[in-house]
Amino acid sequence: MDKLQQLSAPLGRLLLSVIFIFAGIGKITDYATTQGYMESVGVPGMLLPLVIAFEVLGGIAVLLGYKARPIAFLFAGFSIVSAIIFHQFWVDESQMISFMKNISIAGGFLMIFAHGAGAYSIDSKR
Numbered sequence: 001m002d003k004l005q006q007l008s009a010p011l012g013r014l015l016l017s018v019i020f021i022f023a024g025i026g027k028i029t030d031y032a033t034t035q036g037y038m039e040s041v042g043v044p045g046m047l048l049p050l051v052i053a054f055e056v057l058g059g060i061a062v063l064l065g066y067k068a069r070p071i072a073f074l075f076a077g078f079s080i081v082s083a084i085i086f087h088q089f090w091v092d093e094s095q096m097i098s099f100m101k102n103i104s105i106a107g108g109f110l111m112i113f114a115h116g117a118g119a120y121s122i123d124s125k126r
Contacts, residue, residue, distance in 0.1 A: 010119065013117065024052045076109040079102045080102065
């Protein structure tokens with residue numbers, strides 16, 4: 001059981017981080033569309049480079065377990081704010097799953113914030 005618990009931390013970090021790493025890369029490859037969508041919901045498009053950097057670099061940091069607690073806390077907030085801004089299910093019912101996905105991801109990040117990066121992480125080596 002101990003080995004399974006040790007492996008669950010890096011696997012959990014992988015599963016939480018991969019969506020943000022790929023989303024950030026996707027925003028780079030479709031920059032103009034993403035910027036337009038952000039602006040259509042009232043988010044300044046000039047924030048897009050910061051979002052991309054946070055998703056890619058923060059995602060890699062979580063994956064590696066580097067400064068996992070503070071970054072996980074930021075990702076939890078980012079996920080909640082993104083859910084509220086971009087997935088307004090109370091306006092469009094088809095956004096409910098995406099809203100709940102973001103809220104669930106925030107819960108996963110809060111677990112990292114509470115318990116740390118776990119085994120096989122840079123944080124555990126320091």
